[in-house]
Amino acid sequence: MDPRLFIGSSKEGMKYADHIESMLMGIARCVKWYDDNVFKPNRGTLDTLVKQAKLSDFALLIATKDDVTTNAERGTERNVPRDNVIFEFGLFLGATSIDRAFLFAQKGANLPSDFNGVSVLTFDDAAAPGAHEHIDSVVGRLIGSIHAAQSQSELGFVPSTALAMGYFTNFIKPVCEKLGKNKLLSYNGDKVEVKTYQMTVVLPENIDDDGVGAFTDAYNQQYSLERAETAVLDVAGGRGYPFHFKIDPPHEGPGMSLDAHVFDIPTTLNTILEAIKLFMPSGTVGVDLDKENLERRELKNFANVLRYYIGRNTWTKGHVTILEDVSL
Template identity: 65%
Template sequence: MKPRLFIGSSSEGLKYVTYLERKLADYVDCYKWVDDAVFVPNKNTLDVLIKQAKLSDFALLVATKDDVTTNEARGLTRGTIRDNVIFEHGLFLGATSAERAFLFAQEDADLPSDFNGVSTLRFSETIGKFNHIDVVAEQLIKAIQRAEKQSELGFLPSTALAMGYFTGFVKRVCEALGRDRKILYKKEERPISGYQMKVILPANIDDDGVNAFISKYNHINGLEQADTAVLPGTQGRGYPFHFKIDPPEEGEGNPINAHIFDVPTTLGTIVEAIKLYLPTNTIGPDIDKEHLERRELRNFANVLRHYISRNAWTKGHVEVIEGVE
């Protein structure tokens, strides 16, 4: 799944939009302001822009010298960009962050003073110049690739959910198994020789969460329930999980090599958040909501992998598997 990029411009700047769409096609899914899928009939322009800001991972506003502004007091005449381009850049800047909303401006286009000191993507069409449009487009691609590797706290909850799931379950289970080397299985403590955990992320989330998926997955894969052991003299209870002994004969009086499988129940929160974030009064497939769901699942996985790789108890023991049907 490629990230989604909204491209806006004036009518006069459309030739640059077409160029950028072609240049960026391998890296992002481009949604241009002139596409039928963006501005649909009978919809208010501002509402459409707000919706696109919610759906987009990145935004690119092309600023071209479309108008001439004269400052009589200073005796200056300048080529200026359309007000709507600046407005839309600000809208997407607030929705996606400063690292994900870009202004792609002609080098001598007059920008508002708010941009003084801010590095923007200024391009020239003069061949061989340091900021030729091809060179600046490559800078844009690198900026998108850098930002795509990072996760941010956004309006939707996947980043915070992944952080909480790792801290509250994955890390604690792995630490208990690695430290105590035993589990509570069928009401008896059993020693383990090792442990591996697979975090299972479904391809899509049901409207009522992941409970049905968990039940089906555990049944198909023959998983059994166990808990981390509670050490003598300590209070509390173990952490429950589903697992299987692999190979099965290891469980016959020998230390168990525990293969743990977990589907985060917290994923159901993503669906509820999307319902509030993008409300609808229709029944049936909704490609925008499906896009947001896939984006949140992907981000959940990326954040989780980051934390797994930075903890001694989980690194090398936990794998995240995406897109399970």
């Protein structure tokens, strides 16, 4: 699923919002402030905007020169954007991060002094196609920023960040370290030498209402892992991890050695589901696109944080693979 991008503007800026949305097809799923499903009956404007800020992966606020203000002391006039556009930019900036909220400013729109020295996406209606300030060129730079932000994890206060850190520290790291150092597994009551080891972390496309248990059973059955061999790895403190793994080639008898390929579907992902239920309790039956988007974002962030830690550890780098968006 494409990331969710909220586009806010004044009424005069709607034509730019529509054009930008057309250029972002296949890159981001745009939600514009004037879409029918944004401001719902019996909901306040601020309440709706706060919710959209929490649900959005990215935000783009279009600052057009709609109003004229007069400085009484200096006797000067300035073309300025609507104050609500600037307010909403600040709201989404705090909710999504400095790398995920963008101000799209029309040339000549006088911005607050807080933007002095800050690079802003500025477009000029008079610019020729292909010029640096032509709207299509500016959207091209926006697309580059979206792709760059998508490849990074957000180490913020979201459940998936802490869950991924704990999963790596308490499971992936000690397992790979033991396999790499000791090269032994307990198999059929015997100590077996491990020639090579590989771990695959499988992440579902979405989480069932009751967690990842059913997905785990179905995945194991589809890939015949329920009939795979089982071994135990001893770790510090006497705790042992039972594994599903594949033996390649299947050796038998004393002195056997094996290539161990471990598969794991993190049950800690269930906590993401519970956190979303607390944040967005459901009172209706049916598809909730907001929940689906939030769940997808958390799963993506879980994978990105995990990938970051895997790549920084000697025992896990090159030995752990993450499969994302797996559907059965």
